[in-house]
Amino acid sequence: MKTSTRVLMGPGPSDVHPRVLRAMATPLVGHLDPEFLEVMDDIKTMTQETLQTKNPLTFVVSAPGSAGMETCLVNLLEPGDEAVICIHGVFGNRMADIAERCGAKAIKVEADWGSPIEIEDVKIALENCNPKLLAIVHAETSTGVLQPLEEISRLTKAAGALFVVDAVTSYCGTELKVDEWGIDALYSGSQKCLSAPPGLSPVTFSQAAIDALDNRKTKVQSWFLDLSLVKNYWAGAKRAYHHTAPISxxxxxxxxxxxxxxxxxxxxxxxxxxxxxxxxxGLESMGFKFLVEEQYRLPMLNAVRIPEGIDDLTVRKRLLEEYNIEIGGGLGPFAGKIWRIGLMGESSDANHVNMLLAALKNIIL
Amino acid sequence: MKTSTRVLMGPGPSDVHPRVLRAMATPLVGHLDPEFLEVMDDIKTMTQETLQTKNPLTFVVSAPGSAGMETCLVNLLEPGDEAVICIHGVFGNRMADIAERCGAKAIKVEADWGSPIEIEDVKIALENCNPKLLAIVHAETSTGVLQPLEEISRLTKAAGALFVVDAVTSYCGTELKVDEWGIDALYSGSQKCLSAPPGLSPVTFSQAAIDALDNRKTKVQSWFLDLSLVKNYWAGAKRAYHHTAPISxxxxxxxxxxxxxxxxxxxxxxxxxxxxxxxxxGLESMGFKFLVEEQYRLPMLNAVRIPEGIDDLTVRKRLLEEYNIEIGGGLGPFAGKIWRIGLMGESSDANHVNMLLAALKNIIL
Structure with missing residues (x-):
């Protein structure tokens, strides 16, 4: 296999440090080997530390971030539940889709793509239903918006609901305080600001979330993602076999x-x-405009409007083929209209920024 | 991280070839990079070839074998469907559990653990319901039984049902002919006789399975495993983004x-x-007895009874600590009663066999 040496400045995966690549090439031990259980313990402790939480039920789902999203929702929602889902991009929509597949009613709070969710809209939605949970995306990878969470958490708690957060892109790249912010369930991904290869989803659950799980009237619809089973492998005294963990x-x-x-x-x-x-x-000096107002911009995912007269695909293809630099295109209504430039984890590097700016100047100007 | 150099002779994962470890340490390209789409195409073609199928919908689920099992069942079953589930070990039970979580009625055909499913029992079950599918484990990893499939496939087709096969442990280790045997849906795992690290599940679906999917009245309950979405990423002309594939x-x-x-x-x-x-x-010359009758024994998973007076955990602990050899214990009713010795993929090696036999002799005799 001959692959090019890319510089990954898209919406993820980000560049992976050579130490991480080397670790992955370590010959395997078994998934119930005492040495592997130690690796799991290390991961659990460090995930707690990086999420700033003491939640005992903190672990890594053996599948990508979307499966982490599904883990949070299928375990907490039952048919007939009402769930307030905040939507200001692709990933809010995905949460609503999953909530409905759980048989729940999704009460949607929407904001224009590129803007954060308004507190006032959340308040109205919470008042007009009997919410089991409110789910919101902290860092919308499709738009580059950083969503303030603390006030929405307060409102959600006051309404007696669980506060569920998508931190796929924010985790390890910007402030994220699970306990202090009262987050009850959270999922992320390995391949963004953590800079591990894609395929895993760190998650954490508060005691209130575990109580909701324990009080379910129906079985969780997914066997693979059923926390009542998975937690015995990650946290049980017996470390019972559930599935074979992706050791490497x-x-x-x-x-x-x-x-x-x-x-x-x-x-x-x-x-x-x-x-x-x-x-x-650099981008502003070249005349680029950001999609998102300054105070709500994500540092790790920069959404900029493609200037008039510039063809999206032509530029991205040249960046990739001539400079080995990957940046992301827009999703949904923003396809062809924005670029998404990722500065995540190892990819958040001044040399990378300078390389990209120089390449863009050569191609566009 | 300091791990011991184990010889993996349990029920999986098996030893991974250094070439595979090196491939995994390759710096990443993006999950929509043309070079990665080529990697996906290569995987698809080679998975078809190793499964002996021409099914266009052949790909790899981005999660372990259990998620492959769930993929097959959640896509093909809807609430109210009847499914004949054959159970002669842990993994048949798991299929029945998942089928019920889909809202289907599981009609169970059982055999003693350690024996194959009887044709006559299958016939009776199929005649007494209106089956959407019949699901069966080809190689029961919990017991070491190789289940003959061809006659059961014929009966299933005659009953107008889809034939679903768990080939987690048989794939790449013993004859498995998807097209010739009329298999409509099949899942496997990466970490058994294929000798890749755990975490992925090769799957394949026949046209009849796709027709069943297209004729569903309800949405697939899992977003992450919904084939109608995943197939656009693996096989669609546009290669639409669904989730971020585990590139490494x-x-x-x-x-x-x-x-x-x-x-x-x-x-x-x-x-x-x-x-x-x-x-x-070697084992028989030491007085060991196999659990399974000779004609139904799996070559890659050898279930042997633990001799009277020998303590399961003591021996396995000594094998691991003194010889760095992992073998598996029994599951469920066989816990403490059998050992499961895996000879899968790279682990199926005469030197490994000799090492294990010598170590066992030293410990037991």
């Missing part, structure tokens, strides 16, 4: 988490901000 | 498939048989 990917996960903690969360967030500012200044 | 694991999968085809399926099956015979002769 877990080795990678462990090493990626170690790198995050060696850097320190605050330093990592600051690096993401700094490289975002470098990119922003 | 797919690199590993591709290399493992290449190794299988370089060896040749028939040679690989013969090697699995030969090393099984070597192990069998």
């Amino acid at each position: 990917s877990m080795y990678a996960m462990r090493e990626a988490l170690r790198i995050v903690l060696e850097e320190g969360l605050e330093n990592r967030f600051a690096r993401h901000r700094k490289n975002h500012e470098l990119l922003r200044d | 694991s797919m690199y590993a999968m591709r290399e493992a498939l290449r190794i299988v085809l370089e060896e040749g399926l028939e040679n690989r099956f013969a090697r699995h048989r030969k090393n099984h015979e070597l192990l069998r002769d």
Whole structure:
């Protein structure tokens, strides 16, 4: 297999550190080997630390972020439940779709793509139903919006509902405080600001979420994602076999988490901000306009409007073929209209920003 | 991370070839990069070849074998459907559990653990319901039974039902002819006789299965596993984004498939048989008795009764700690009563057999 050496500046996966690649190439031990159970324990502890939570039920789903999303929703929702789903991009829509597949009624709170959800709209929705949970995307990868969470968490709790957060793109790239912000269920992905290969989804559940799970009247519709089974493998005294964990990917996960903690969360967030500012200044000096208002912009996912007269695919193809740089196109209504430039984890790097700006100048100007 | 160098002779994962480990450590390209789409195409073609099928809908689920099982059942079953589920071990039970979570009625055909399902029992079950499908495990990893499939396929087709097969442990280790045997839906795992790391599940679907999917009255209950969405990423002209594929694991999968085809399926099956015979002769000369009658024994998963007076855990612990050899214990009613010795893929090797026999002799005799 001969692959090109890409610089990954799209919406994920991001570049993976050589230490993580090497960890993944470690010969395997069995999935119930005492040495592997130690790896799982390490991962659990470091996931708690990076999510700033003490939740005992913190682990990694053996499948990508979308399966993490499904894990949160299928375990907490039952037929007939009402769920407030906030939608300001692709991933809010996906949550509503999954909630409905659970037999729940999705009460949708929508905002224009590129803007955050309004507090007032959340308040109205919560008042007009009997919500089991409210689900919202912290960092909308399809639009580049950073959604403030604390006030919405407060309202959700006041309404007696669980607060469910999609942190796929924000995790390890910007402030995310599970316990302090009162998050009851959260999922992320391995391949964004954590910079591990795609395929795994870190998740965490509060005691209130576990209580909701314990009080279900019906079985969870997915066997593979059923927390009442999975938790015995990750957290049970007996470490009961459920499925065969993706051992090599877990080795990678462990090493990626170690790198995050060696850097320190605050330093990592600051690096993401700094490289975002470098990119922003460079793009704005070339005349680019950001999709999102400054205060709501994600540092790790920069959505910029494609200038008039510039063809989306032509430029992205040239970036990839001539410069080995991947950036992302727009999704849904933004297809052909925006680019999504990722500065996630290892990809959040001043040299990368400079390379991209230079390549874009050569192609466009 | 310091892990021991294990010899994996349990029920999976099996040893992974260094070429596969190296492939997995390749720096990543994006999941929609033209070069990655080529990798997916290679995997698809080689999966078809190793499954002996021309099914266009052949691909790899981005999660372990249990998720492959769930993919087959949630896509083909709807609430109110009747499904004949054959149970002669842990994995038949799991299929029945999932079928019921789909809202289907599971009509169970059972055999003693350690014996195959009887044709006559299948016939009676099919005659007494209106079956949407019949599901059966080809190689029961919990008992070591190889289930003959051809006659049951014929009966299932005659009853107008779809024939669904669990080939997690048989795939790439013993004869498995999807098209010739009339299999409509099949799932396997990456970590058994294919000898790739765990985490992926090769699947294939016949036209009849696709027709059943197209004629559903209800949405598939899982978004992540919904074939009507996944197939656009794997097989659609547009290769539409569904989820982020586990790129590194797919690199590993591709290399493992290449190794299988370089060896040749028939040679690989013969090697699995030969090393099984070597192990069998050695174990029998030490007085061990196999759980399963000779004609139904799996070559890659050898279930032997633990001799009277020998403590299961003590021996397995010594094998692991003193010899770095992993073998498997029994599941369910066989816990503490049998060992499951895997000779799968790279682990099916005469040196491994000799090492294990010598170590067992030293510990037991």
